[in-house]
Amino acid sequence: MQGSIIFYKQIIKLFVLKGIMQNNFYTLEKLPYNYSDLEPFISKEQLTIHYEKHHSSYVNNANEILKKGQFGDSKKLSFNIGGHKLHSLFWKNMISPQKQKIPDEIIKILENEFSSFEKFKEEFLNLALLTEGSSWVALVFDKDIKKLLLMQIEKHNLNIYPEFNILLVLDLWEHAYYIDYKNEKKKFVEAFFNVINFEEVLKRYKKLA
Numbered sequence: 683m684q685g686s687i688i689f690y691k692q693i694i695k696l697f698v699l700k701g702i703m704q705n706n707f708y709t710l711e712k713l714p715y716n717y718s719d720l721e722p723f724i725s726k727e728q729l730t731i732h733y734e735k736h737h738s739s740y741v742n743n744a745n746e747i748l749k750k751g752q753f754g755d756s757k758k759l760s761f762n763i764g765g766h767k768l769h770s771l772f773w774k775n776m777i778s779p780q781k782q783k784i785p786d787e788i789i790k791i792l793e794n795e796f797s798s799f800e801k802f803k804e805e806f807l808n809l810a811l812l813t814e815g816s817s818w819v820a821l822v823f824d825k826d827i828k829k830l831l832l833m834q835i836e837k838h839n840l841n842i843y844p845e846f847n848i849l850l851v852l853d854l855w856e857h858a859y860y861i862d863y864k865n866e867k868k869k870f871v872e873a874f875f876n877v878i879n880f881e882e883v884l885k886r887y888k889k890l891a
């Protein structure tokens with residue numbers, strides 16, 4: 683009995699080792715800018731804590747679950763993997779306000795769907811303000827019907843439509859803005875528009891359309 687437990691433990695260790703060697707684990711990618719580059723809209727302190735404490739914990743927690751092979755705990759796994767993936771998309775959706783460019787092409791694409799660029803901003807903002815608690819709002823594209831849609835994501839893993847590709851996503855968890863904006867979520871969402879990397883949004887759209 684004892685022998686077989688040791689044998690199975692060795693097998694598990696081998697699989698974990700194989701995973702580490704093949705790097706089958708999540709990694710916290712470097713941010714595409716410096717911590718202070720999104721100022722004055724997102725402060726260095728806010729971004730540092732968000733990335734180093736919150737995002738990194740989702741990466742570590744997901745990897746811990748994978749290492750232990752606790753796949754039965756799929757709720758915790760999907761929460762942490764979702765957290766990691768969404769944050770990775772979110773960081774790349776932003777750029778220093780000095781470098782922000784809004785290509786005509788993305789304006790036209792948004793106008794086609796939302797009637798005007800301003801209307802898109804308004805709808806995005808309204809939906810963001812309707813979210814309760816820990817949520818995200820995303821601009822997504824469904825290849826099947828070739829349509830842009832706005833989607834709310836609860837926590838990191840609920841209400842997500844399979845195969846809807848995220849072009850733009852905003853973290854509306856309080857940890858994303860509380861240092862800078864306290865309870866003024868609207869101010870945070872308005873500020874976000876100054877650091878959106880629309881060239882990245884267009885790049886993602888072109889890969890799909």
Ligand code: FE
Nearest residue numbers: 736853855858
């Ligand atoms: Fe977050």
